[in-house]
């Protein structure tokens with residue numbers, strides 16, 4: 001693979017029609033190959049990013065008992081603090097591994113839209129986020145970043161529509177009240193050797209439409225499988241987000257775009273080995289009842305849809321349950 005692609009979103013949005021077409025075609029090319037690229041000139045204020053980054057760092061620094069006060073109230077609950085040894089992402093692909101070497105804090109949509117009646121939607125996606133009491137200001141910083149990500153995701157979905165040569169508002173009707181989740185991840189300092197097969201995040205693809213990732217500056221560990229079948233590092237790009245498409249986008253496009261398998265590997269001992277690593281992952285997910293069915297223009301002449309239509313919310317719920325220890 002050539003150098004990791006960096007896309008200038010601000011420039012795209014200001015560009016002439018011809019330049020937009022050329023830039024969108026480049027995104028189509030990337031999404032056909034790996035679906036991983038960096039988004040620069042995104043307009044998210046540094047204070048919004050630093051605010052949640054620092055609060056998350058302070059939260060992860062707290063004593064385990066303090067963090068546990070914000071834990072998900074029962075196994076399988078999607079939000080709040082998820083301590084070590086509770087998730088193995090490789091299980092989403094049917095691979096049995098020891099649990100990932102990480103802890104996370106997770107939050108859902110900032111509000112519940114009126115008229116939602118579906119019991120699963122209410123008890124899963126719209127379940128309350130369990131806010132930690134400390135550090136002070138955590139929830140405000142979190143919500144500001146979540147809102148900024150929701151807005152950025154909508155802009156990127158317009159870029160994706162352009163890349164698929166669809167009207168730029170094509171996806172708007174599917175993302176009126178998205179059920180996205182924000183996850184702060186901490187991969188603690190590793191003081192004992194991992195068990196066989198144990199990684200910081202096991203090999204998986206993301207489930208939704210789009211992931212907006214902020215890896216720790218200068219950190220290593222994130223790897224993707226490139227089309228040649230090789231594990232390849234994805235470097236953090238200063239000032240930019242790393243984005244990737246998820247399984248729903250692959251289904252939507254009939255696999256024209258790939259939801260690339262990725263993982264976070266353990267730090268090698270000879271490189272300061274045990275270093276802690278933090279990241280923020282925003283999992284953009286269409287509305288609970290959005291039907292994800294093959295987009296017709298993605299079908300080549302004579303080609304048939306490969307996947308049955310699915311509903312965004314129930315699809316997400318089943319994927320989530322496959323990786324998390326749930327009540328027996």
Ligand SMILES: O=C(O)CCC(=O)C(=O)O
Pocket residue numbers: 185201206213215222262263264278279281
């Ligand atoms: O922490 C990272 O860099 C990636 C995490 C990830 O891929 C995930 O949680 O889905």
Ligand SMILES: [Fe+2]
Pocket residue numbers: 204205206211262
């Ligand atoms: Fe991921």
